[in-house]
Amino acid sequence: MIDATVARNQVVEAADRLFYAQGVQAVGMDAVRAAAGVSLKRIYALFPSKDALVAAVLEHRRAQWNAGIAAGTAGADTARGKILAVFDFLDGWFREPGFNGCAFINAYGELHGGSPAVARTVREQKDAFQRYIADLVREAGGPEILAAQIAILAEGAQTTAAIAGTPDAAAQARAAAEVLLDAALA
Amino acid sequence: MIDATVARNQVVEAADRLFYAQGVQAVGMDAVRAAAGVSLKRIYALFPSKDALVAAVLEHRRAQWNAGIAAGTAGADTARGKILAVFDFLDGWFREPGFNGCAFINAYGELHGGSPAVARTVREQKDAFQRYIADLVREAGGPEILAAQIAILAEGAQTTAAIAGTPDAAAQARAAAEVLLDAALA
DNA sequence: TTGCCTTGAGAACGACCGTTCTCTATCATA
DNA sequence: TATGATAGAGAACGGTCGTTCTCAAGGCAA
Numbered sequence: 001m002i003d004a005t006v007a008r009n010q011v012v013e014a015a016d017r018l019f020y021a022q023g024v025q026a027v028g029m030d031a032v033r034a035a036a037g038v039s040l041k042r043i044y045a046l047f048p049s050k051d052a053l054v055a056a057v058l059e060h061r062r063a064q065w066n067a068g069i070a071a072g073t074a075g076a077d078t079a080r081g082k083i084l085a086v087f088d089f090l091d092g093w094f095r096e097p098g099f100n101g102c103a104f105i106n107a108y109g110e111l112h113g114g115s116p117a118v119a120r121t122v123r124e125q126k127d128a129f130q131r132y133i134a135d136l137v138r139e140a141g142g143p144e145i146l147a148a149q150i151a152i153l154a155e156g157a158q159t160t161a162a163i164a165g166t167p168d169a170a171a172q173a174r175a176a177a178e179v180l181l182d183a184a185l186a
Numbered sequence: 187m188i189d190a191t192v193a194r195n196q197v198v199e200a201a202d203r204l205f206y207a208q209g210v211q212a213v214g215m216d217a218v219r220a221a222a223g224v225s226l227k228r229i230y231a232l233f234p235s236k237d238a239l240v241a242a243v244l245e246h247r248r249a250q251w252n253a254g255i256a257a258g259t260a261g262a263d264t265a266r267g268k269i270l271a272v273f274d275f276l277d278g279w280f281r282e283p284g285f286n287g288c289a290f291i292n293a294y295g296e297l298h299g300g301s302p303a304v305a306r307t308v309r310e311q312k313d314a315f316q317r318y319i320a321d322l323v324r325e326a327g328g329p330e331i332l333a334a335q336i337a338i339l340a341e342g343a344q345t346t347a348a349i350a351g352t353p354d355a356a357a358q359a360r361a362a363a364e365v366l367l368d369a370a371l372a
Numbered sequence: 373t374t375g376c377c378t379t380g381a382g383a384a385c386g387a388c389c390g391t392t393c394t395c396t397a398t399c400a401t402a
Numbered sequence: 403t404a405t406g407a408t409a410g411a412g413a414a415c416g417g418t419c420g421t422t423c424t425c426a427a428g429g430c431a432a
Contacts, residue, residue, distance in 0.1 A: 023295075023300065109291060126350055156340070163290075172335050173335070211419095224380095
């Protein structure tokens with residue numbers, strides 16, 4: 001038998017791929033079973049319900065996002081550089097094959113009506129990102145509104161890249177962020 | 187019997203309210219029937235399938251959006267004023283009770299995997315908005331990238347207002363747009 | 373009034389999905 | 403080897419949903 005931790009990871013990663021590509025409600029538990037190679041009985045031993053699996057998938061996405069941001073901004077040594085590096089990270093992500101928009105925004109649009117837990121998780125993720133940007137802006141000496149504006153640019157770039165299919169949105173948003181930073185710090 | 191046009195409007199408007207508040211997949215055709223006061227048989231005589239009803243609802247939303255933008259920007263007499271008026275329009279919309287984000291973004295997140303028609307409709311709507319902004323930016327004498335940046339701000343304000351529940355996103359995006367306009371036209 | 377067409381209300385149907393259950397095979401232990 | 407617990411495969415169950423069908427009621431022409 002496969003170790004419980006390994007099986008759990010297989011299920012979460014398979015569900016993540018399927019949910020992200022097709023949407024949560026369009027993917028049945030049997031499809032998750034087939035993709036993960038873990039029996040339904042085992043899946044329900046690891047996750048009490050599909051909702052719990054969705055929560056685990058979002059948690060997995062959050063960890064991936066945090067790791068990606070951390071890695072992307074590690075090379076920058078100033079707060080301003082870190083802020084701009086966020087958009088470089090987005091640029092690379094938008095160009096990955098299979099990019100399909102922000103999984104949190106997608107999940108919110110799909111499930112906000114039926115699952116308060118999902119809505120709350122999405123809100124927490126976006127809040128955490130806003131706080132991250134706010135810390136950097138404060139460190140750079142910028143005003144409070146600038147943090148909100150940078151975050152809005154990042155959100156807008158994600159939906160624009162997803163729907164219009166234009167990865168350039170990251171570079172455009174980055175250029176806008178530069179203008180805002182210059183204007184605020186002048 | 188109710189006139190066909192009237193019945194059609196009742197169905198579309200009821201479906202719009204339900205779909206927007208709860209999501210498309212969470213609302214059954216029977217709930218649409220109850221809310222519209224039109225029998226299922228009649229609904230299926232007017233729309234061959236639920237997909238067709240979804241398409242009609244999105245078309246209805248597009249008309250509403252265009253009318254709202256037109257009314258919101260009618261008072262401005264310069265291209266720059268019209269661009270900023272778009273954010274004022276968003277501000278008013280975000281503060282309406284029941285505001286739940288952009289219906290097109292929500293529908294895309296929910297249905298992009300299963301309904302190419304919906305994905306295409308959403309893309310067309312966003313393209314049309316981008317062209318509208320691009321025309322205004324060109325009229326104001328701004329560079330091409332500015333149009334994309336303004337559109338990104340508008341998209342980001344919508345998702346931020348929806349998820350974080352902060353209608354202030356409109357004013358913050360508007361202020362950012364002002365900075366970008368000033369920098370580009372200086 | 374009589375017969376016909378249409379309509380509305382809702383039952384019915386077939387498909388699908390989340391979840392649970394059954395049954396068989398496997399493996400560890402004595 | 404015998405035994406008992408466990409896991410996997412997939413059938414089964416209950417519910418929901420999109421769609422269609424039935425049937426009774428009502429309006430309209432002759």
